[in-house]
Amino acid sequence: MGAVALLVFREVLEAALIVSVVAAATRGVLRRGWFIGGGIALGAFGAVLVALSADLLASAFSGAGQELFNAVVLLAAVLMIGWHVLWMSSHGRELSRQMRELGSAVHSGASSLGLLLAVVALAVLREGSEVVLFLYGMRAGGASHLWTGLAIGTAAGAALGFALYAGLLRIPMRHFFGVTNAMLVLLAAGLASTAARYLIQADLLPAWGNQLWDSSWLLGNGSVPGQTAHILVGYDAQPAGMQLVFYGLTLLALWLGTRFAGRQPSTGGAVDGRAAAHPVG
Amino acid sequence: MRRLLPFVFAMSLPLLASAADVPSYTLILKDHRYQPSELRIPADTRVRLELVNHDPSPEEFESDDFPAEKIVMPNSRTSLLIGPLKRGHYRFYGDFHQPTAQGTLVVE
Numbered sequence: 296m297g298a299v300a301l302l303v304f305r306e307v308l309e310a311a312l313i314v315s316v317v318a319a320a321t322r323g324v325l326r327r328g329w330f331i332g333g334g335i336a337l338g339a340f341g342a343v344l345v346a347l348s349a350d351l352l353a354s355a356f357s358g359a360g361q362e363l364f365n366a367v368v369l370l371a372a373v374l375m376i377g378w379h380v381l382w383m384s385s386h387g388r389e390l391s392r393q394m395r396e397l398g399s400a401v402h403s404g405a406s407s408l409g410l411l412l413a414v415v416a417l418a419v420l421r422e423g424s425e426v427v428l429f430l431y432g433m434r435a436g437g438a439s440h441l442w443t444g445l446a447i448g449t450a451a452g453a454a455l456g457f458a459l460y461a462g463l464l465r466i467p468m469r470h471f472f473g474v475t476n477a478m479l480v481l482l483a484a485g486l487a488s489t490a491a492r493y494l495i496q497a498d499l500l501p502a503w504g505n506q507l508w509d510s511s512w513l514l515g516n517g518s519v520p521g522q523t524a525h526i527l528v529g530y531d532a533q534p535a536g537m538q539l540v541f542y543g544l545t546l547l548a549l550w551l552g553t554r555f556a557g558r559q560p561s562t563g564g565a566v567d568g569r570a571a572a573h574p575v576g
Numbered sequence: 577m578r579r580l581l582p583f584v585f586a587m588s589l590p591l592l593a594s595a596a597d598v599p600s601y602t603l604i605l606k607d608h609r610y611q612p613s614e615l616r617i618p619a620d621t622r623v624r625l626e627l628v629n630h631d632p633s634p635e636e637f638e639s640d641d642f643p644a645e646k647i648v649m650p651n652s653r654t655s656l657l658i659g660p661l662k663r664g665h666y667r668f669y670g671d672f673h674q675p676t677a678q679g680t681l682v683v684e
Contacts (some may be wrong), residue, residue, distance in 0.1 A: 299673060349634070353649050361647060361654075428647065429672045432633030435650075453670065492643055498657050505622075505660050506642075517640030533643065 303427055303448025305522065306422040310338075312526045313418040316482055317411050319463040320379070320475040323394045324408060335414060338419025344425035345420060365421065369490035372417045375410040376483040377549055379463025383476050384553035391472050400563035455523075476553075477553040478527065484545040485529020491541040492531070503536030598657065602626040605635055605648070608673035616682045619663045628653045634672035642681070644668065659683075 314331065321327040345352070345364075352360045383390075426445075433441055466474050494500040511532040516520045524530035529542055602625055604611045608631060617671045619621050627637050629648040636647045637656075646656045669678025 298673075302671065302674075349647065350649050350652075353647065353652065353654055358654050362656075367584075425647070425671075428634045429636075432635070432650070432672050434635045493645075496643060496646070496656050506662070511641065513638055532640075535643070 297440065297444070298495050299430075299433060299444025300448040300451070303445050304451045305428055305448075305519075306426045307449050307452025308455055308519070308522065309526050310422040311452050312459060312523060313482065314415050315456040315460040315463070316475065316478050317415055318460055319409055320383075320472070320479055321408060322464070322471065322475075323390065323560050327408065330408050330412045331415055331467045334415030335419050337412075338416040339423055341416060341420035342427050344421025345424035346431065349424070349428060357495035359499060362493040362499070364497075366490040366493045367495070368421050369486045372414050373487045373490070373545060374416075376479050376486075377411050377545070377552070379414075379477050379553045380476055380483070380549055381556045383472060385556040391468055393469065407518045480546065480549045481528045482526070483549065484542045485526065487545040488531065488534065488538040489525075489540040491538045492535065495535055495537055500537055503540065505535050506533040507536055507539065508534050508552070521544045582669040598622050598624050600626055603627060603637075603679070605670060605677065606630040606631060608635075608670065608676040610668075610670070610677060610679040613679045614682055615679065616684060617659070617661075618639045619683050620660045622657055622659045624655050624657055626653060626655045629632075631673070635673065635677065637668065638671045639666060639668040639681075641666040643669070 314335065317334075318331055321330070343500075351362055351532070354360065356363055430441060430445065463475065463478075491500060495502045507531060514524060514530065514532060516522070516525065516532045521530065521532065531538060534542075598623065599618070601615060601617055603615055603625060605628065625637075625644075627646065627648045629650060629652060631637055631652050634647055634649050636645065638645050642658055642661055644656060644658055646654060648654050661681075663683050666681040666683060668679050668681055
């Protein structure tokens with residue numbers, strides 16, 4: 296049971312951290328609970344489908360199907376998070392001003408909520424499919440206390456996710472979306488770096504320097520703190536050069552994008568950096 | 577486009593060649609144990625690891641000491657590329673059966 300709980304915990308933790316950051320980033324948006332819940336449900340459904348087609352996936356693209364699938368899922372999440380970050384950089388100030396004035400949920404208009412639902416779904420799908428395969432194997436092996444282990448692992452992983460979410464909510468409103476946006480950017484960069492790692496493993500990309508450094512002595516990839524840092528900021532104890540390229544390019548693209556989007560006239564308060572009284576369109 | 581084609585082929589040749597020419601090593605999983613449990617590979621060389629799963633359950637080959645993460649389905653085989661690695665001992669494990677599925681990569 297302990298082994299089951301531990302593995303489930305690790306997989307759930309990864310998904311829960313992503314869901315928490317997304318949940319915080321959509322704070323104050325009407326009906327976001329439905330979107331996040333829907334994303335999780337959709338992801339869980341997808342996880343079962345992926346696990347069922349794991350045989351097919353394993354043999355696809357002369358054995359590289361698994362790596363390609365993971366990389367595509369990760370890069371899709373990067374694109375969606377990126378789009379949301381750009382959208383927020385031109386609408387975020389309005390959103391936080393409205394929330395301070397009204398003190399309640401606002402309608403986010405043409406927000407990118409649907410994209411973040413997809414991000415939640417993809418995160419749950421990727422980690423969930425491993426849990427499904429694992430449980431299937433354990434069941435075939437006649438392991439006992441499977442469901443107890445599953446319940447404990449899920450509860451523990453979700454609890455850490457909630458803790459992160461509760462911590463984020465304590466950030467003062469004037470800095471809130473700045474922080475969550477920065478977290479989304481780091482999250483996206485980390486996911487891009489992980490995608491590169493899969494593509495290198497399948498020999499679809501050159502490594503451009505294997506193991507540029509090794510900081511395992513400080514923070515190991517396998518430890519829970521290392522795993523948390525891996526999801527939140529893309530930490531890798533032994534990164535390849537190509538991973539840094541993916542990480543850096545994502546940061547650069549989003550930085551340039553937000554600067555450009557922030558200059559659009561629709562932001563109102565972009566010039567002096569303060570929330571301006573600007574009618575919401 | 578037609579003038580570009582030879583160029584594209586020339587660029588992708590090293591990629592294709594690297595996949596075909598690397599030395600290959602086989603790691604067998606049986607009763608949730610890796611055989612051999614100590615696999616020796618050359619240092620500073622990219623190698624292909626052939627993973628064979630003789631068990632009726634899926635397993636995920638993984639390591640915290642070098643980049644590797646690959647699911648091997650029941651009674652089937654797959655492969656992945658690892659390295660080049662420096663001399664030393666690197667632990668690997670089967671994520672789904674960690675109590676028994678443990679091994680060491682000896683890079684020399």
